[in-house]
Amino acid sequence: MSKETTPYFQHHFVDPEQQYxxxxxxxxxFLVTEVLTFAGFFCAYAIYRMWNPEMFINAHKALDxxxxxxNTVVLITSSLTMALAIRYVQVNKPKVALVHLILTFxxxxxxxxxxxxxxxxxxxxxxxxxxxxxxxxxxxxxPIEGNNPHVFFSIYFMMTGLHGIHVIAGxxxxxxxxxxxxxxxxxxxxxxxxxxxxxxxxxxxLIWIYLFPLLYLIG
Amino acid sequence: xxxxxxxxxxxxxxxxxSWLFTVDHxxxxxxxxxxxxxxxxxxxxxxxxxxxELLTPAGGDILDKNxxxxxxxxxxxxxxFMFIIPSVPAAMGNIIMPIMLGTKDVxxxxxxxxxxxxxxxxxxxxxxxxxxxxVDTGWTFYTPxxxxxxxxxxxxxxxxxxxxxxxxxxxxxxIVTIHKMRAPGITWFSMPLFVWSLYATALIQILATPVIAVxxxxxxxxxxxxxxxxxxxxxxxxxxxxxFFWFYSHPAVYIMILPGMGIISELISTFSKKKxxxxxxxxxxxxxxxxxxxLVWGHHMFTSQSEFAALIFSIITYLTALPSGVKIFxxxxxxxxxKISYEAPMLYAINFLLLFAIGGLTGIFLGTLSVDIMLHDxxxxxxxxHYVMMGGTVIAFLGGLHYWWPKIWGRxxxxxWARISAILIFFGFNLTFIPQFIMGSLGMPRRYWQYxxxxxxxxxHFYHQLSTLGSWFIAVSFIIMLVYxxxxxxxxxxxxxxxxxxxxxxxxxxSPAPAHNFLEEPKITHGPYDYDKVEVERTID
Amino acid sequence: MSNNEHHIHITxxxxxxxxxxxxxxxxxxxxxxxQFDFGSFNIVIAMxxxxxxxxxxxxxxxxxxxxxKINLAFLVASVVFLAVFIVITAVDTNYRNTLYxxxxxxxxxxxxxxxxxxxxxx
Ligand code: HEM
Ligand SMILES: [Cu+2]
Numbered sequence: 098m099s100k101e102t103t104p105y106f107q108h109h110f111v112d113p114e115q116q117y118x119x120x121x122x123x124x125x126x127f128l129v130t131e132v133l134t135f136a137g138f139f140c141a142y143a144i145y146r147m148w149n150p151e152m153f154i155n156a157h158k159a160l161d162x163x164x165x166x167x168n169t170v171v172l173i174t175s176s177l178t179m180a181l182a183i184r185y186v187q188v189n190k191p192k193v194a195l196v197h198l199i200l201t202f203x204x205x206x207x208x209x210x211x212x213x214x215x216x217x218x219x220x221x222x223x224x225x226x227x228x229x230x231x232x233x234x235x236x237x238x239x240p241i242e243g244n245n246p247h248v249f250f251s252i253y254f255m256m257t258g259l260h261g262i263h264v265i266a267g268x269x270x271x272x273x274x275x276x277x278x279x280x281x282x283x284x285x286x287x288x289x290x291x292x293x294x295x296x297x298x299x300x301x302x303l304i305w306i307y308l309f310p311l312l313y314l315i316g
Numbered sequence: 317x318x319x320x321x322x323x324x325x326x327x328x329x330x331x332x333x334s335w336l337f338t339v340d341h342x343x344x345x346x347x348x349x350x351x352x353x354x355x356x357x358x359x360x361x362x363x364x365x366x367x368x369e370l371l372t373p374a375g376g377d378i379l380d381k382n383x384x385x386x387x388x389x390x391x392x393x394x395x396x397f398m399f400i401i402p403s404v405p406a407a408m409g410n411i412i413m414p415i416m417l418g419t420k421d422v423x424x425x426x427x428x429x430x431x432x433x434x435x436x437x438x439x440x441x442x443x444x445x446x447x448x449x450x451v452d453t454g455w456t457f458y459t460p461x462x463x464x465x466x467x468x469x470x471x472x473x474x475x476x477x478x479x480x481x482x483x484x485x486x487x488x489x490x491i492v493t494i495h496k497m498r499a500p501g502i503t504w505f506s507m508p509l510f511v512w513s514l515y516a517t518a519l520i521q522i523l524a525t526p527v528i529a530v531x532x533x534x535x536x537x538x539x540x541x542x543x544x545x546x547x548x549x550x551x552x553x554x555x556x557x558x559x560f561f562w563f564y565s566h567p568a569v570y571i572m573i574l575p576g577m578g579i580i581s582e583l584i585s586t587f588s589k590k591k592x593x594x595x596x597x598x599x600x601x602x603x604x605x606x607x608x609x610x611l612v613w614g615h616h617m618f619t620s621q622s623e624f625a626a627l628i629f630s631i632i633t634y635l636t637a638l639p640s641g642v643k644i645f646x647x648x649x650x651x652x653x654x655k656i657s658y659e660a661p662m663l664y665a666i667n668f669l670l671l672f673a674i675g676g677l678t679g680i681f682l683g684t685l686s687v688d689i690m691l692h693d694x695x696x697x698x699x700x701x702h703y704v705m706m707g708g709t710v711i712a713f714l715g716g717l718h719y720w721w722p723k724i725w726g727r728x729x730x731x732x733w734a735r736i737s738a739i740l741i742f743f744g745f746n747l748t749f750i751p752q753f754i755m756g757s758l759g760m761p762r763r764y765w766q767y768x769x770x771x772x773x774x775x776x777h778f779y780h781q782l783s784t785l786g787s788w789f790i791a792v793s794f795i796i797m798l799v800y801x802x803x804x805x806x807x808x809x810x811x812x813x814x815x816x817x818x819x820x821x822x823x824x825x826x827s828p829a830p831a832h833n834f835l836e837e838p839k840i841t842h843g844p845y846d847y848d849k850v851e852v853e854r855t856i857d
Numbered sequence: 858m859s860n861n862e863h864h865i866h867i868t869x870x871x872x873x874x875x876x877x878x879x880x881x882x883x884x885x886x887x888x889x890x891x892q893f894d895f896g897s898f899n900i901v902i903a904m905x906x907x908x909x910x911x912x913x914x915x916x917x918x919x920x921x922x923x924x925x926k927i928n929l930a931f932l933v934a935s936v937v938f939l940a941v942f943i944v945i946t947a948v949d950t951n952y953r954n955t956l957y958x959x960x961x962x963x964x965x966x967x968x969x970x971x972x973x974x975x976x977x978x979x
Contacts, residue, residue, distance in 0.1 A: 109420040118925065119423045121925075122496060122931075125932065126522050126931060127522075129932070129934065133527055139943060140560075143943050143947055144947060145545075147947060148950070162888075177874075184868060227542040227544050228541060244551070247551070251537070251543035255537065295918075299914055299915075299918050299919045302918075303915070310903035310904070314887065314888070314903055315899075316900075527942065555950075610941060611945075622951075
């Protein structure tokens, strides 16, 4: 960050450099809390998988690997466009950055659409969490053997659901960035929000990097 | 400076709006202070009612059994989540810490304000839960009872979840402030120890609090969708709930005690006018406690988890006592041969040393696997955690409150009454809780509404009477405190900038502090405890 | 401390693209690896690959490689405590049956939902 102040400099800081570094550390501290939030779900996952290995293997076959893999690619790509967006504000090309932000947003939409179709199918088959679990014997629904398969779907829905909420939150933030970039707020002298949202968005991607093999590719 | 600063943070703007939208850390801290004191009063009232009910072995003297269950749950939940966790960091720390570091504000002032609002929203949800019948699960919300009882569990657990966020916000803010905002000249090892303790606390806040949020979320899910994670009727594991709960709640006891210990370090050095003994060791033990705190949660589950895990947890629990011991001995070494002035804050510090030592040592008893099988869920545990939380944290908080009161308001309270109430609290506290140790070791179970017909009923009756009597001593001393503190805000003697002759930075600015903390850039000419090199005059006689 | 170049490392476009294609490749490898049955090693392989991908994202997309190392320290701390939580809990759960048989019970189909449905309080 350069010393010259932008309109976004807050006066309880000594200089913009301090402000930038503070925001970044704050964001990382926040990401720590995100990791530990998901820790709870990963823990529940690990314990129940340990207890019911066969059921997990059987139940995961009800998930659609193609859709999951597509979504992985979509999210990784959106991470790339997000990273590039930051790069382009850094080199002072906000117009190009804007295009990349819009692309990121569109990839996020794609992710949700695919997710919608996956959920749709689970509802159709009655593969639902907890007490709602009510498997139907339709030809396009596989039967699931093993102990307590409803627990698998509880975990599946809660993990992907919470992740999905993060995707939506990320989309709102990206929209906000698109708006502000369009207004010309960001230059190479000040782009902290872009970078912060970027960090958040990459975290969303990171979590999916783990969710995908854990849920879709068991055994 | 001996005057009262006429234009200060309290009166620079006086509209209601200027308070509700303030980003000044001192005002936010003050709003926190009022909020937590309110909940402290509510929680205290519930406790007094429970103690009255226990005056006789029979049940139903003044509370029926369901009300009693609701009362102890709310007492615990309110005291822990709404009072003690925000008490020292979000209230005292917020007001003092940035001044100690010589900065104008915390790193994210708006986040700081948001934290207060989130706290208010969370507490309101808690109040909603109380209105809709309260909760009867105990503050620990153990499944399967919590997933099957008919009381307002969902709203209370949701309140805890929301309050968690406010705690996280404070934590993030403090971490960044301490890392990035220290005035030039203040290094990591020349920060006041109170700041170190807030730093360690903030780390725990961001590392542990998310887990309680998930736990509460899963419990809500369990009640609404019966997801089968914690509820055995649905194939879940109730002991897993205990793991989740204590992974947060044991570190949380260090969220409660560490900042209190930080206050004590300040008080002891100031009132013995000696350099604190072993600064680095105190700072390091603070961090060590925070770290170990994450490895011992299983000592709350000795009776429910596997024997192997219990064994490991018992061993590690012993280790956590070491850093606490290091602190106690450092404090004692500081006091050794010092010219101590026994003013009210120092009385609290001495209170703390005695009471916390008892609390910590009985923790070791409980951490002993075989002993705990006996003592678990008895009044011994109740006494243990009251010694550490009330005798430790609350006493330290009161010490800090009296110490920084003149900084906050610019005026002194009545020293005489302050001493009276400090001594009365010490007396009342021990009268309340020593009998509970004895009862507990004789097998009086906790969370009982009546104790008629037990083998030891007569003995229990006697000790419960003592305990109830003691609780009223505490109540009276708090009422005295309320009176003289409120009185002092308007009528107290002017305190001046440095009534105690202390060396930390907050005493270099006038009292009450100006809106941006300092009238001119603070100059760091000495360390926070350099009483061997520098002497400053007290601004009060 | 005063100017851009000093602190802000701007990653070249090429690096981003290389990382991106490595990530895609790794995804492909994961997908292939599950076609073979390595027993319980499948999950180990999958987790190693996932962690490799995660590291790439962290170091390059999230700039930890060039950043102030304190940010990295925070991240590492979060992962360490995540591991502590899962590992210790798993240890307990695994040793749960040494003295008594304590296992989660199998719920029959159509679990007893009725007694929950009529709860009034929130
Ligand atoms: C010297 C360090 C400490 C040790 C070794 C220790 C040990 C223990 C043990 C083993 C228990 C479980 C007893 C049982 O339920 O059977 C316990 C309970 C408890 N401790 Fe400590 N403790 C220590 C310090 C603290 C501190 C500093 C606090 C709070 C400020 C605290 C708060 C609590 C609470 C709230 C409970 C009871 C929770 C409940 O079941 O409702 N402890 N302690
Ligand atoms: Cu504990």
